[in-house]
Amino acid sequence: MHITQRGIQHLFLRAGFGISFETLQNSKGKSAEELVDNIFEKVNPPRYLDLAEKEDFRPPVQGSPELRRAFVERSTQVLMKLNAAWLRNMAALEGDIREKMTFFWHGHFASTSNNAYLVQQQNNLIREHALGNFGDLLKAVSKDAVMLQYLNNQQNTKDAPNENFAREVMELFTLGRGNYTEQDVKEAARAFTGWGFNLDGEFVFRTLTHDYGEKTVLGQTGNFEGDDVLDIILKQKQTAKFITEKIYAFFVNEEVDKYKLEALAEKFYESGYDITSLLKEIFTSEWFYYQENVGIKIKSPVELIASSMHMFKIDFENIEALVGIQKLLGQILFRPPNVAGWPSGSEWIDASTLILRLRLVEVAMASARLNRFLLSDVNEDNPMTNRLKKLRATFDWDSFSQQFNTVPFDRIENTLIVYMLQGSISQKKSRLLIVDKYSPVDERLFSITARVSKLPEFQMC
Amino acid sequence: MTNRRTFLKKSAVIASSTILMPRFLTAAEENMISDYQGKKLVVVQLNGGNDGLNTFIPYRNDIYYQMRPGIGIDPGQVIQVSDELGMNAGLSALQPLYDNGELAIINNVGYPNPDRSHFRSMDIWQSASDSNVYLKTGWLGRMLDACCSPQAGPYFGLESSEMLSLALKGNRMKGMAIEDINRLNRFIKDPFLNDISTVHYNQGDTLDYLYKTLNDTKRSVAYLKEKADLYKSSITYPENELANNLSGIAQLINAGAETKVYYASISGFDTHVNQVIQQNNLLGKVSQSLAAFIEDLRKGGQLDSTLVMVFSEFGRRVKENGSMGTDHGTANNVMILGGKLKKSGFLNEGPDLMNLDNDDLNYSIDFRRIYATLLDNFLEVDSKAVLGRSYEKLAFI
Numbered sequence: 001m002h003i004t005q006r007g008i009q010h011l012f013l014r015a016g017f018g019i020s021f022e023t024l025q026n027s028k029g030k031s032a033e034e035l036v037d038n039i040f041e042k043v044n045p046p047r048y049l050d051l052a053e054k055e056d057f058r059p060p061v062q063g064s065p066e067l068r069r070a071f072v073e074r075s076t077q078v079l080m081k082l083n084a085a086w087l088r089n090m091a092a093l094e095g096d097i098r099e100k101m102t103f104f105w106h107g108h109f110a111s112t113s114n115n116a117y118l119v120q121q122q123n124n125l126i127r128e129h130a131l132g133n134f135g136d137l138l139k140a141v142s143k144d145a146v147m148l149q150y151l152n153n154q155q156n157t158k159d160a161p162n163e164n165f166a167r168e169v170m171e172l173f174t175l176g177r178g179n180y181t182e183q184d185v186k187e188a189a190r191a192f193t194g195w196g197f198n199l200d201g202e203f204v205f206r207t208l209t210h211d212y213g214e215k216t217v218l219g220q221t222g223n224f225e226g227d228d229v230l231d232i233i234l235k236q237k238q239t240a241k242f243i244t245e246k247i248y249a250f251f252v253n254e255e256v257d258k259y260k261l262e263a264l265a266e267k268f269y270e271s272g273y274d275i276t277s278l279l280k281e282i283f284t285s286e287w288f289y290y291q292e293n294v295g296i297k298i299k300s301p302v303e304l305i306a307s308s309m310h311m312f313k314i315d316f317e318n319i320e321a322l323v324g325i326q327k328l329l330g331q332i333l334f335r336p337p338n339v340a341g342w343p344s345g346s347e348w349i350d351a352s353t354l355i356l357r358l359r360l361v362e363v364a365m366a367s368a369r370l371n372r373f374l375l376s377d378v379n380e381d382n383p384m385t386n387r388l389k390k391l392r393a394t395f396d397w398d399s400f401s402q403q404f405n406t407v408p409f410d411r412i413e414n415t416l417i418v419y420m421l422q423g424s425i426s427q428k429k430s431r432l433l434i435v436d437k438y439s440p441v442d443e444r445l446f447s448i449t450a451r452v453s454k455l456p457e458f459q460m461c
Numbered sequence: 462m463t464n465r466r467t468f469l470k471k472s473a474v475i476a477s478s479t480i481l482m483p484r485f486l487t488a489a490e491e492n493m494i495s496d497y498q499g500k501k502l503v504v505v506q507l508n509g510g511n512d513g514l515n516t517f518i519p520y521r522n523d524i525y526y527q528m529r530p531g532i533g534i535d536p537g538q539v540i541q542v543s544d545e546l547g548m549n550a551g552l553s554a555l556q557p558l559y560d561n562g563e564l565a566i567i568n569n570v571g572y573p574n575p576d577r578s579h580f581r582s583m584d585i586w587q588s589a590s591d592s593n594v595y596l597k598t599g600w601l602g603r604m605l606d607a608c609c610s611p612q613a614g615p616y617f618g619l620e621s622s623e624m625l626s627l628a629l630k631g632n633r634m635k636g637m638a639i640e641d642i643n644r645l646n647r648f649i650k651d652p653f654l655n656d657i658s659t660v661h662y663n664q665g666d667t668l669d670y671l672y673k674t675l676n677d678t679k680r681s682v683a684y685l686k687e688k689a690d691l692y693k694s695s696i697t698y699p700e701n702e703l704a705n706n707l708s709g710i711a712q713l714i715n716a717g718a719e720t721k722v723y724y725a726s727i728s729g730f731d732t733h734v735n736q737v738i739q740q741n742n743l744l745g746k747v748s749q750s751l752a753a754f755i756e757d758l759r760k761g762g763q764l765d766s767t768l769v770m771v772f773s774e775f776g777r778r779v780k781e782n783g784s785m786g787t788d789h790g791t792a793n794n795v796m797i798l799g800g801k802l803k804k805s806g807f808l809n810e811g812p813d814l815m816n817l818d819n820d821d822l823n824y825s826i827d828f829r830r831i832y833a834t835l836l837d838n839f840l841e842v843d844s845k846a847v848l849g850r851s852y853e854k855l856a857f858i
Contacts, residue, residue, distance in 0.1 A: 152733045152784075160783025162733065163577075171578055296667060328640075330624050340580040343624075346670055350625040351615055351637035351678035354671065355648045423668075428660040432653070454653055456661075456671035 001032040006422060007289045008035065013422070013461040014251050015039055015283060016095035018307030021403040021419055023094050036283045039095040040276065043131055046098055047089050048124045052078045057117030058199050078116035083326070083333045084319040086123070087302070091309035097279065101130040103302065103333075104250055109141045109173060110336035111150035118201050119334050122146040134243060134273035135234050138173065139227060145197040151339065154196045156189060157209035163189040166229075168339050174233045176242040180218060187215040191229045240269035244278065251282055253293045254345050260287065295422030295460045298348055301329030303461065304357060311420070312449065313396035314364045321391045328356050349459075361453035365446065368395030401445055409441070416448050421457045429455065496717030500840050503710060503723045503754075503769045504601070504628070505703070507747070509731030510579065511773035512740060513793040514812060514822075517566055520547045524814040528780045532737050532787070546811050551744030554752040555798075562805040563755065563764075564798050565857045567831060569812055571792035571824025575775065579731065579789075583774040587628035589829050589848055600832055600847055601722050602631025608721065608842045609634055615674075616681040619713070620724040621706030629724060635674075636722065637681060646686045649679055685718065692716035696757040703727040704750035711754055715761030721840065730773060733786040747771070755798060764800035768839055768858065770831070771796040779812075780820045792824035795831055797857050804856045830855055 003011070008027050012019035016039070019027070027035060057075065060067040090099045105126045113119050122144045129137035141147055142165075148154055151165035166189035170180045194210030197203055215224045218232050233239055244265040248256050268278045282288055299307065305325060309315060316322040326332045330353055331342055349357075370389055407415045413433055417425060435447045452458060515532065519525045520539040539547035542559055546568075558564040574592045576582045585592055589600035598606075605618050611633070618629040618636025629636030639645060658679065661672040692715045698704040706725040713720060727747060732739050751769065758764040776793030792812070812822050833852035836844035845851050 155734060155782065155784040155786075157783055162782060162784075162788060164733065164788070167578060171581075177581065298667060298671075328623065337624075338580055346667060349671060349674055350635065351674060351681060352623070352639055352645050354674050355645060355654075355678060358654060358675070359648055359651065426660070426662065429657065432656050432660065451653055454651075455657060456668060456675065459671060460668065 003032040015097045017090045018310045043098040052117040052120045075116040090306040102127045107341040110341040111147045113146045118145045131276045143203040145201040158211040161189045174239045188229045191224045192226045241265040301331035313400045315394045317392035362450040364393040367391040367393035420452045497719040501767045505771040506726035507773035508728040510775045511730040513776040517546045551741040552748045554748040565805045567795045569792045569825040570795045575791040577789035599628035601628045603847045605634035606631040607846045614681040618722045619720045688716040688718040698753040699749045701746045707754040711757035734784040736786040769798040792822040
């Protein structure tokens with residue numbers, strides 16, 4: 001299937017975190033199937049995070065308040081490093097579907113912990129299964145320490161059942177609301193009694209607190225354990241539909257096409273929940289590249305930051321700043337707002353988030369330039385300048401600008417507009433992007449890039 | 462009430478703008494610092510499901526102590542403000558307000574077929590929907606839709622937070638969330654953004670929404686910045702996030718900002734484990750922050766035109782769980798604070814522990830009756846237009 005320049009950009013923005021101008025040039029002329037195959041050939045080996053040592057994060061059992069505070073502080077530091085490392089991994093490769101899917105599941109199985117080692121373990125677990133079988137992923141995450149802790153399954157015992165996990169597994173992870181009863185939740189909770197984890201963050205099945213009695217879940221009766229309940233849930237076609245719908249909304253369009261959803265969900269169910277086949281099916285469908293699905297999604301904060309880092313070769317040496325930007329935009333990796341996961345679409349946009357979004361790339365570029373040239377006329381007392389310097393952004397200007405060496409002088413504006421935006425803009429707007437023709441080439445490239453990044457159109461993908 | 466500061470500031474702005482600016486701008490500037498004396502609602506949201514039974518405690522009820530052998534609060538620890546119900550010691554800062562007739566407590570507030578998921582139940586409270594209906598707008602957003610002209614800015618509904626809640630999202634109007642007005646102000650003053658915001662033609666898509674938000678934000682930030690600089694509070698607030706947010710809100714109210722609804726929240730009430738100390742600390746923060754806030758408004762002469770509502774997405778199970786905590790429950794109490802309450806103290810009967818539904822409380826007051834009361838009797842906005850149907854009103858205002 002033939003694919004246009006905008007189509008290539010679309011594929012790489014949705015399946016990964018953007019495309020460099022150079023790769024874009026090299027991808028022209030290839031078919032969609034070829035590009036998608038290339039993307040899926042690069043998924044191994046997974047880039048596991050390895051910054052937290054198990055020994056450092058055994059929680060103090062009967063620890064004093066000081067010990068516990070020290071633990072939390074150490075963990076907070078490492079969590080920040082993990083955050084930056086993951087974001088940089090997202091930004092590093094082109095069309096990194098494994099990282100994109102890990103990000104998707106991170107929002108789906110939204111949970112968090114103050115223990116950096118456990119967080120890293122969960123993230124790597126999700127990364128391992130991200131493109132595999134959804135049933136395996138569901139079972140692995142259900143036995144994961146962060147999840148067991150977050151939804152209180154450590155406290156779920158035969159004598160005092162705690163329904164938190166059982167409820168969310170059905171409501172948010174598999175079936176969706178309205179597809180189970182309160183009684184199903186109560187019964188399923190009994191099946192998960194005794195599921196917990198030890199001080200090393202490993203799953204343990206505590207037989208003494210498990211309820212071995214008979215349970216009835218979703219119409220089936222037996223002496224079920226947790227895995228049996230998950231199997232019953234996976235047998236429901238509704239689970240395939242619920243997951244497919246969420247994947248469709250994330251990768252294609254938040255306005256879900258019912259007929260396409262039915263067909264995709266059916267295939268997903270028949271495949272035994274094979275995630276890779278579902279994604280390939282979507283990315284090689286003609287309709288994926290239809291205009292109605294291109295440039296219509298608002299980039300989530302993490303997508304905006306990672307793709308900007310990738311496209312403009314920006315980084316932030318100050319990882320606190322990198323995390324701070326996520327916070328201000330409303331999405332911090334490893335810190336989902338609640339078990340229902342992140343907002344989406346125009347929910348990301350309000351008065352305060354929009355302004356920071358619009359100025360993000362410019363601010364990063366300005367910070368990088370400031371740090372690079374240490375301009376002599378910089379006023380040290382200027383809070384804006386100090387803030388910029390504190391970001392300690394870096395900018396690989398040479399490798400960014402070299403990509404445009406072959407672009408004719410008078411085509412720079414248009415080239416950047418087409419490369420950076422997934423839709424066309426009016427004459428009036430493009431006129432505002434024109435900078436002084438007599439300024440040096442580098443200066444023009446810099447200014448136009450900054451300006452295009454400030455167009456609200458740049459927020460769309 | 463125009464204080465001397467406001468007056469001087471007003472004069473200075475008018476004087477300078479008369480000389481330097483065209484007439485229409487002068488009018489706009491003058492309007493910007495007009496003193497708003499109308500009604501203001503402040504909503505404080507307790508995230509996680511606050512345990513109402515340990516907030517206002519039925520300390521003479523044997524069933525309470527039978528069902529909560531581990532976490533039931535000893536009568537000696539309870540502030541015994543009435544014969545039946547007492548306050549959690551963490552609420553001590555609110556006792557003077559209770560004695561003063563400035564605090565009303567509504568018990569057993571809930572809705573039919575209660576949902577025990579945080580997310581969904583919060584959605585129900587914020588959207589004011591039935592539990593089987595899904596709305597994409599919030600009750601305060603729809604209130605803004607109903608009461609405000611199309612020219613009104615997002616600052617009419619202001620949330621002290623980084624993210625705007627569903628409650629403040631209407632069909633036409635959307636409130637705004639601001640954590641730091643100065644930072645936002647610095648960021649929005651950009652010549653290119655200013656130019657670009659004037660040349661967009663609506664095409665009926667998501668992009669229009671981005672441009673509209675940009676333009677509305679420009680206007681609102683200028684307005685709020687002006688207001689925030691007008692009034693400096695002399696009240697000392699405790700040091701926590703809720704207190705900071707309420708202090709910022711008091712500043713705007715006392716400066717006469719036209720904002721009709723303010724929204725603030727505090728998290729941590731999901732007490733499945735070791736509840737007693739955690740909840741006590743949180744209620745301490747809430748009560749001390751609210752007490753300072755009320756004093757601030759009293760000093761600014763705005764207490765009589767302001768009401769505060771404090772709620773949580775659900776109460777908790779009557780029976781404690783095995784981890785010295787409680788699981789998600791149903792009906793709960795709601796607090797109303799203000800200077801001109803028609804009725805104060807406990808407005809209705811305490812929780813009926815004899816008639817539980819699977820260890821959960823039955824509700825007797827639909828939460829939308831409180832909303833309807835606030836809308837019709839206080840904010841003077843037709844509650845039927847906002848809530849979709851009529852609800853019997855309560856007597857607190």
